[in-house]
């Protein structure tokens with residue numbers, strides 16, 4: 001399956017992979033120098049009385065892979081949750097600041113969070129396919145978003161499974177339980193489940209941390225193959241992984257229990273010429 | 289060494305085995321006794337005929353029908369109510385809120401109330417106050433009150449047992465709360481819900497005390513749920529207590545009740561394991 005995905009990267013599986021522009025895209029994404037999908041300013045997050053993130057300001061470029069690195073507990077997952085308002089579903093989570101997509105603050109009550117999450121998928125650290133058949137896992141989000149046509153559903157299921165390189169492995173057992181898949185396959189199914197909705201961005205929270213090195217490689221290749229049509233924001237623990245897949249890197253840190261953004265920029269620049277002392281120490285592995 | 293320890297007398301082991309063996313022995317004793325006394329005249333006609341001479345002769349046809357109706361009324365009322373209440377407790381009310389605690393505590397107390405008390409309540413409330421008199425409807429509603437606490441608590445537990453990762457996963461896919469509950473959480477919790485219903489049905493089918501004062505004694509074929517009807521357990525109670533020479537008939541009816549309970553249990557367990565297999569959860573009860 002590894003070789004097959006390597007093929008994907010060279011475009012052999014091209015024709016099935018069409019992700020048309022979603023109809024509800026906001027007017028225009030007015031980035032300045034670069035085309036930004038999110039522009040986050042002064043983001044602060046609290047759980048009850050506990051402050052987890054404070055004054056995070058960052059722009060996340062469109063069509064790129066942004067790798068978020070940093071030690072455990074500095075609020076990387078929390079930050080990711082805010083980007084598609086999944087933070088609404090966490091108990092006691094309170095978000096302040098501005099998170100702009102285009103010219104709209106996604107925190108404003110007029111934004112439809114359901115539509116927002118259709119446009120921006122989320123992959124969890126631990127693969128969480130629903131304990132149902134593979135087909136049902138992929139059908140469920142489609143039906144929830146009003147796709148009723150059986151042929152359309154079938155087409156989308158196939159193309160998303162092809163995109164994650166799972167089609168040849170599961171096409172004969174779409175009705176088998178998703179829990180019978182291996183960990184890496186489950187994670188790819190979760191990615192496929194997000195892809196059936198044809199999103200424009202994918203948030204991935206340490207998608208490989210529960211997987212073995214081979215499955216990790218497969219997922220990394222998958223991220224490479226998705227980067228042209230999707231904006232990806234990926235949290236990772238692994239500096240080498242950030243180097244391998246990240247176009248942009250953002251380092252988060254934790255001081256006195258507050259998480260904050262230390263440095264962000266193009267991956268090459270950050271890794272070769274870090275500007276912050278903390279970044280220098282962290283990427284040279286002297287603190288972690 | 290290994291050989292010797294295999295033959296060593298182990299006092300602890302004996303203690304450990306004593307409990308299950310005792311339970312099995314009691315079960316065999318009860319079932320054996322019932323079978324011994326009542327198996328001789330069990331036949332198809334017994335299941336469909338009407339009772340004669342106060343049940344000493346004839347069959348239990350109308351009684352089976354009444355039992356079925358009472359249990360149906362009970363489940364038709366109890367399952368939707370229990371699902372609603374359990375969903376409220378498990379998904380919508382904060383777990384440690386005062387309201388939820390009070391509700392949970394009252395449910396646990398109610399679950400321990402003797403069934404005769406429910407019988408008296410049903411008789412006062414449904415039969416007299418609501419004017420339903422002795423009827424299958426009164427009996428079914430009383431049974432519903434009786435099994436609701438257990439049903440709500442087991443369904444709540446099984447909903448709580450659904451990993452949070454599924455809730456977050458559903459939210460991340462842009463499913464609304466309601467949709468997530470209907471299409472993800474309830475199907476995942478279904479095996480547990482089924483066990484709850486199974487416990488409830490078991491209690492309902494075997495119930496006597498709550499029915500004597502509510503659905504009554506009449507052993508005619510009921511024409512509607514507003515008719516009085518005699519449940520199987522009430523029939524057994526009546527035969528063994530009020531009918532001289534009714535012992536053999538009581539044993540015969542008991543066999544049917546036992547078979548009925550086993551059938552319900554077996555059926556539910558089949559559905560349970562089927563559900564688990566379909567969803568790929570490793571089998572466990």
Ligand SMILES: Nc1ncnc2c1ncn2[C@@H]1O[C@H](COP(=O)(O)OP(=O)(O)O)[C@@H](O)[C@H]1O
Nearest residue numbers: 047052071072073074075076077078079090091
């Ligand atoms: N639901 C929650 N309630 C309270 N505190 C939380 C919750 N989730 C995370 N936290 C706290 O927020 C901090 C950041 O967590 P997280 O975003 O998961 O960090 P990371 O992903 O960088 O490891 C941690 O200190 C954690 O204890």
Ligand SMILES: [Mg+2]
Nearest residue numbers: 076077078205
């Ligand atoms: Mg995390």
